[in-house]
Amino acid sequence: MTARTITQLAHELREGSTTPRRLLDNALAHAEAAEPSLHAYLALTRELAERQADEAGRMLERDPDGASPLCGVPMALKDVLCVDGVETTAGSRILSGWKPPYTGTAVQRLFDAGAVCVGKTNCDEFAMGSSTENSAFGPAGNPWDVERVPGGSSGGSAATVAAGTVPYALGSDTGGSIRQPASLSGVVGFKPTYGRVSRYGLIAFASSLDQIGPLTRSVEDAAIVYAAIAGGDPRDSTCDPRPLGDPLETLGRGVEGLRLGVPREYMGEGIDPDVRARVEEAMAVLEGLGASLREVSLPTTHAGLSTYYIIAPAECSSNLARYDGVRFGLREDDPSLTEMYLRTRDRGFGVEVKRRVMLGTYALSSGYYDAYYRKAQKVRTVIAEEFARVFEDVDALVSPTSPSVAFTMGDRDDPLSMYMCDVVTLPVNLAGLPGISVPCGFSPELPVGLQVIAPRFEDARVFQVAHAYEQATEWHTSQSPLAATAA
Amino acid sequence: MAHLAIAVGGDGRVSAQTAEPQTNSAVSAYEAVIGLEVHAQLLTRSKMFCACSAEYIGKPANSNTCPVCLGLPGVLPVINRQAVEYTVLTALALNCEIPEFTKFDRKNYFYPDLPKGYQISQYDMPLSRNGWLEFEVEGAPVRCGITRVHLEEDTGTLHHAGDVLQSARSSLVDLNRAGVPLMEIVGEPDLRSAEAAREYLVRLRQILMYIGVNDGNLEQGSFRCDANVSLRVRGSDALGTKVEIKNMNSFRAVHRALQYEIERQAAVLAGGGTLVQETRGWVEARGATVSQRSKEYAHDYRYFPEPDLPPLALDSAYTERVRRTMPELPAARAQRLQEKFGLSAYDAAVLTAAREDADAYEALASQVPAKLAANWLMGDVAALANERRVALHRSGLGVDGLAALLRLLDAGTINGPTAKALLEELYESGGDPAAVVQERGLGQLDDEAALLAIVDEVIAANAAAAADFRAGKEAALGRLVGQVMKATGGKAQPQLVNRLLRERLA
Numbered sequence: 003m004t005a006r007t008i009t010q011l012a013h014e015l016r017e018g019s020t021t022p023r024r025l026l027d028n029a030l031a032h033a034e035a036a037e038p039s040l041h042a043y044l045a046l047t048r049e050l051a052e053r054q055a056d057e058a059g060r061m062l063e064r065d066p067d068g069a070s071p072l073c074g075v076p077m078a079l080k081d082v083l084c085v086d087g088v089e090t091t092a093g094s095r096i097l098s099g100w101k102p103p104y105t106g107t108a109v110q111r112l113f114d115a116g117a118v119c120v121g122k123t124n125c126d127e128f129a130m131g132s133s134t135e136n137s138a139f140g141p142a143g144n145p146w147d148v149e150r151v152p153g154g155s156s157g158g159s160a161a162t163v164a165a166g167t168v169p170y171a172l173g174s175d176t177g178g179s180i181r182q183p184a185s186l187s188g189v190v191g192f193k194p195t196y197g198r199v200s201r202y203g204l205i206a207f208a209s210s211l212d213q214i215g216p217l218t219r220s221v222e223d224a225a226i227v228y229a230a231i232a233g234g235d236p237r238d239s240t241c242d243p244r245p246l247g248d249p250l251e252t253l254g255r256g257v258e259g260l261r262l263g264v265p266r267e268y269m270g271e272g273i274d275p276d277v278r279a280r281v282e283e284a285m286a287v288l289e290g291l292g293a294s295l296r297e298v299s300l301p302t303t304h305a306g307l308s309t310y311y312i313i314a315p316a317e318c319s320s321n322l323a324r325y326d327g328v329r330f331g332l333r334e335d336d337p338s339l340t341e342m343y344l345r346t347r348d349r350g351f352g353v354e355v356k357r358r359v360m361l362g363t364y365a366l367s368s369g370y371y372d373a374y375y376r377k378a379q380k381v382r383t384v385i386a387e388e389f390a391r392v393f394e395d396v397d398a399l400v401s402p403t404s405p406s407v408a409f410t411m412g413d414r415d416d417p418l419s420m421y422m423c424d425v426v427t428l429p430v431n432l433a434g435l436p437g438i439s440v441p442c443g444f445s446p447e448l449p450v451g452l453q454v455i456a457p458r459f460e461d462a463r464v465f466q467v468a469h470a471y472e473q474a475t476e477w478h479t480s481q482s483p484l485a486a487t488a489a
Numbered sequence: 490m491a492h493l494a495i496a497v498g499g500d501g502r503v504s505a506q507t508a509e510p511q512t513n514s515a516v517s518a519y520e521a522v523i524g525l526e527v528h529a530q531l532l533t534r535s536k537m538f539c540a541c542s543a544e545y546i547g548k549p550a551n552s553n554t555c556p557v558c559l560g561l562p563g564v565l566p567v568i569n570r571q572a573v574e575y576t577v578l579t580a581l582a583l584n585c586e587i588p589e590f591t592k593f594d595r596k597n598y599f600y601p602d603l604p605k606g607y608q609i610s611q612y613d614m615p616l617s618r619n620g621w622l623e624f625e626v627e628g629a630p631v632r633c634g635i636t637r638v639h640l641e642e643d644t645g646t647l648h649h650a651g652d653v654l655q656s657a658r659s660s661l662v663d664l665n666r667a668g669v670p671l672m673e674i675v676g677e678p679d680l681r682s683a684e685a686a687r688e689y690l691v692r693l694r695q696i697l698m699y700i701g702v703n704d705g706n707l708e709q710g711s712f713r714c715d716a717n718v719s720l721r722v723r724g725s726d727a728l729g730t731k732v733e734i735k736n737m738n739s740f741r742a743v744h745r746a747l748q749y750e751i752e753r754q755a756a757v758l759a760g761g762g763t764l765v766q767e768t769r770g771w772v773e774a775r776g777a778t779v780s781q782r783s784k785e786y787a788h789d790y791r792y793f794p795e796p797d798l799p800p801l802a803l804d805s806a807y808t809e810r811v812r813r814t815m816p817e818l819p820a821a822r823a824q825r826l827q828e829k830f831g832l833s834a835y836d837a838a839v840l841t842a843a844r845e846d847a848d849a850y851e852a853l854a855s856q857v858p859a860k861l862a863a864n865w866l867m868g869d870v871a872a873l874a875n876e877r878r879v880a881l882h883r884s885g886l887g888v889d890g891l892a893a894l895l896r897l898l899d900a901g902t903i904n905g906p907t908a909k910a911l912l913e914e915l916y917e918s919g920g921d922p923a924a925v926v927q928e929r930g931l932g933q934l935d936d937e938a939a940l941l942a943i944v945d946e947v948i949a950a951n952a953a954a955a956a957d958f959r960a961g962k963e964a965a966l967g968r969l970v971g972q973v974m975k976a977t978g979g980k981a982q983p984q985l986v987n988r989l990l991r992e993r994l995a
């Protein structure tokens with residue numbers, strides 16, 4: 003047996019060759035077998051999943067054709083997503099044991115569709131990192147080589163999909179946290195247009211950049227999950243209320259006649275030559291399918307990293323102020339209020355989180371605001387405008403997703419080299435664009451990802467290009483060694 | 490009219506009686522420069538950013554909360570449209586400009602009553618700015634500039650086992666109030682005395698209550714005030730060291746605290762000392778302001794635009810729509826009533842102190858003579874409202890009942906004493922005065938023939954008094970009138986009795 007897609011499982015459920023309960027039991031058994039080496043999960047949610055599987059079974063029985071393709075299909079949630087009554091830690095000690103009294107919008111939409119939640123996946127603490135090594139509960143492994151990282155911060159979600167445990171998982175992407183782990187783990191990872199998926203129930207890292215999205219085994223699956231979670235939400239004022247249209251409509255249209263841009267700055271220095279070679283091969287495939295390719299320039303790309311590392315920490319320094327030991331999560335008691343704050347946050351937060359809280363606090367401080375935060379916002383506008391200008395001439399952009407393949411745990415011990423992981427993904431967040439990573443080969447035995455970027459609200463075009471490429475190649479059918487044991 | 494008494498009178502307008510004597514001669518050398526910041530809770534149904542009720546008083550601790558106002562991980566704010574509208578309405582009442590573009594910002598600081606670790610407020614693009622408020626202080630007109638009116642959220646409340654948070658053995662947090670819409674009205678430092686400051690607050694509070702955005706309760710803190718006070722040598726333009734005063738929760742406290750602070754600063758300056766820029770709290774029991782925190786420990790709030798809320802675009806059509814909902818404001822209404830009903834300036838001010846009172850007056854004055862309505866409202870009705878702690882418009886009798894009563898009086902169906910007795914009887918229970926008069930036969934006795942018989946009986950039975958009167962003792966007539974009234978159960982028309990007695994004794 004091999005790991006299957008949502009589409010395949012939805013078909014099997016309807017033809018009666020399996021049941022939600024059987025799929026769940028297989029997923030849980032597979033997770034339990036893989037966990038000792040993978041650590042993709044912070045918790046398995048067997049009880050919730052069994053309840054959901056039974057309900058999904060009834061839904062399928064009642065109306066097999068009306069039921070969502072997600073009905074009865076097992077899945078996993080990054081541990082930054084709140085589920086009523088289920089421990090949600092964001093990979094942080096400070097939230098250890100915290101059970102939200104509510105379920106977030108995107109997750110609720112999946113649950114309403116009949117999704118079966120197998121567990122909460124491992125991630126970098128508060129989604130801050132690119133390797134999942136910043137999880138307070140230990141790193142996750144990469145199913146292609148468990149000594150290596152699966153990427154991050156949605157590393158657990160990428161790993162469990164790549165391992166064949168579940169066909170999809172939700173992640174969150176602030177600077178590449180869905181696309182980069184998808185690339186490193188050999189799966190599809192989609193970050194929607196900012197404002198397309200409600201953030202209500204997503205534990206915030208950087209509010210103006212965060213977006214929930216799926217990690218899947220196929221582009222079609224990504225579109226299916228996106229269609230289920232996207233759309234306006236009265237609980238999120240940054241969520242666009244305009245109708246979504248049908249995100250699957252463009253699948254199968256091909257790329258004949260599409261103009262694809264290749265940002266010069268995304269192909270140059272810092273990109274591993276082998277990664278570049280795989281991406282160039284992928285571009286040739288797209289050209290062979292009838293797309294026209296041209297080089298374009300996004301000259302302010304060099305400032306993207308520093309812009310991101312001012313804006314994201316600034317927002318995070320404020321978003322994380324609520325973890326003060328007063329109302330929930332960890333508290334280190336002390337007779338002095340200030341000491342209680344200090345000790346709680348000192349013990350509760352990891353090194354990377356503290357680093358970013360300090361960076362952000364500094365960037366917003368009186369006397370430094372103009373030089374850092376205000377200037378970063380201006381550069382952010384310039385970056386968004388550059389994208390907009392380029393999109394006057396091309397329909398979509400293609401590039402590598404990550405400068406390198408999965409690296410060995412512990413290898414990138416200085417923060418700057420870790421930050422470089424996201425150099426070609428984070429401008430997409432700064433501009434609020436939709437982007438996807440789709441498998442495009444190996445280097446030598448580790449997955450490489452191709453990134454496709456489209457203008458804001460053209461999420462369907464991202465699927466169109468990625469799907470055309472995927473269908474013309476065999477990469478998405480490659481299975482990680484761990485997936486060989488999937489049932 | 491308790492309402493009326495609290496709104497204008499209370500400790501608001503009786504400045505002459507409560508003003509403290511100026512004991513410090515140093516004061517006269519200096520001029521006070523005072524600016525007030527008012528925080529007013531808005532009378533919206535729900536909180537600023539969630540669906541919880543904005544009515545939080547008297548509920549079990551932390552019961553009036555939800556994930557949003559508890560600041561739980563993953564939640565997001567949604568702007569309360571009614572709160573925006575109320576703030577715009579207030580700004581318009583205070584002659585402010587309403588920019589077409591406004592946004593919310595985060596004010597970051599740690600405190601246990603602030604669940605998110607930041608307050609959603611407005612920093613550099615408030616909902617409104619550049620307004621003014623005009624009023625009189627001891628007969629002289631004052632115009633105080635309004636720097637801005639902006640919108641934010643209230644904090645929770647803390648209950649300390651001890652005096653202050655830092656030394657408390659333990660503290661309990663109640664977040665029922667957290668997220669209640671709060672409007673901040675920042676005044677320019679245009680006030681020059683404690684009296685002017687108090688009058689500004691009285692007028693501001695009156696306007697907020699008039700337009701229905703705030704209930705004006707200083708004790709419960711729905712209307713709160715902080716002051717900035719500095720002194721300068723009279724005639725100078727320079728600004729002195731500014732001291733912020735907090736913890737003033739009545740008009741009287743505001744007046745006393747500011748007076749105290751002016752004298753304290755004057756004494757320091759006169760003694761050759763220098764003032765420290767600091768925050769001081771008014772301690773009612775000690776009648777003094779006490780230092781709370783000096784500038785060195787001032788917060789850096791690290792304001793930045795709230796990324797969870799898109800900026801608000803309020804076009805001029807919106808502002809105009811809000812402006813059309815503006816009721817007549819108290820100053821204009823007093824002026825109009827003065828002209829329309831020939832009221833004195835004082836009566837007009839008293840009768841328009843609260844919107845409900847002015848409504849009551851206008852309703853009455855359209856049915857009975859304006860002077861009669863004014864006398865009753867400011868006299869017996871006000872006294873009764875005060876005594877029973879129920880405003881007329883909330884009483885059982887209501888404005889309509891009072892109108893019916895005064896119509897009976899005005900038509901001569903009942904006499905004054907009967908009207909007063911009925912007012913007291915029906916004020917809380919309510920009822921139709923005409924029906925009661927009919928049922929109990931309280932109608933005035935104005936049948937001359939019937940009265941004449943009684944008058945003759947009284948004269949016969951009180952021969953001494955009759956003789957006294959005939960001998961020129963005017964006072965004796967009163968005794969005879971009293972006897973006739975007694976004999977008629979108080980129903981006789983006093984003027985008629987008077988005339989008949991005089992005719993018979995002539």
Ligand SMILES: [Zn+2]
Nearest residue numbers: 539541555558
């Ligand atoms: Zn609430």
